[in-house]
Amino acid sequence: MSIVVKKWRELAEVKAELAERDWFFATSGNLSIKVTDEPLTFLVTASGKDKRKQTDEDFLLVDAFGKPVENTNLKPSAETLLHVEIYNRTNAGCILHVHTVDNNIISELYGNKGEAAFSGQEIIKAFGLWEEDAMIRIPIIPNYAHIPTLAKEFAKHVNGDAGAVLIRNHGITVWGRDAFEAKKFLEAWEFLFSWHVKWLLLKQTAVLPVD
Numbered sequence: 001m002s003i004v005v006k007k008w009r010e011l012a013e014v015k016a017e018l019a020e021r022d023w024f025f026a027t028s029g030n031l032s033i034k035v036t037d038e039p040l041t042f043l044v045t046a047s048g049k050d051k052r053k054q055t056d057e058d059f060l061l062v063d064a065f066g067k068p069v070e071n072t073n074l075k076p077s078a079e080t081l082l083h084v085e086i087y088n089r090t091n092a093g094c095i096l097h098v099h100t101v102d103n104n105i106i107s108e109l110y111g112n113k114g115e116a117a118f119s120g121q122e123i124i125k126a127f128g129l130w131e132e133d134a135m136i137r138i139p140i141i142p143n144y145a146h147i148p149t150l151a152k153e154f155a156k157h158v159n160g161d162a163g164a165v166l167i168r169n170h171g172i173t174v175w176g177r178d179a180f181e182a183k184k185f186l187e188a189w190e191f192l193f194s195w196h197v198k199w200l201l202l203k204q205t206a207v208l209p210v211d
């Protein structure tokens with residue numbers, strides 16, 4: 001099996017799992033997986049598709065500039081430049097971007113602060129943080145419509161082989177060394193967002209734990 005086919009299948013599997021979670025509303029979301037290092041090539045989702053569907057045209061191979069490597073009618077994701085920034089700056093192997101109601105609410109709640117912080121949750125161990133008082137932070141950037149501007153702002157927060165950025169009222173982009181890690185981190189972030197949103201609602205309605 002060629003490396004492209006192997007990586008295609010790996011990315012298709014993650015895509016199917018995120019679809020199962022219903023994280024691809026209205027054609028939103030994009031995913032990629034690194035195929036080769038030198039030269040850099042990666043498979044990225046084709047733009048504008050319903051990512052819940054599985055087809056032979058789900059992904060295309062692009063280069064270090066996000067340009068298709070082969071002749072194709074498919075367009076790479078409109079947000080490919082963000083993936084380019086990550087692959088060119090780190091050893092990430094997979095990138096996942098989803099729009100969820102919870103990640104949009106958190107990005108709006110804490111957007112003016114420029115970050116959201118979470119602690120006191122067992123799931124933080126998914127990020128490799130095992131201390132009892134561990135805190136995890138996620139940067140929040142404005143949702144610039146001009147993608148090169150968005151990519152430039154985004155790149156300021158790309159400083160490790162694994163990481164995540166919230167784009168305000170848009171979605172989350174998570175990356176990891178491989179597909180397993182990227183998915184684990186994405187699920188952990190979405191757990192934290194969902195818990196936090198529900199907790200704030202419960203607090204407001206005074207349905208609090210009795211201790």
Ligand SMILES: CSCCC(=O)C(=O)COP(=O)(O)O
Nearest residue numbers: 026028029030047048077078
């Ligand atoms: C309807 S979602 C708007 C575009 C977007 O934010 C997204 O994630 C999907 O764009 P793509 O070009 O990757 O399909």
Ligand SMILES: [Zn+2]
Nearest residue numbers: 028029097171
């Ligand atoms: Zn998006």
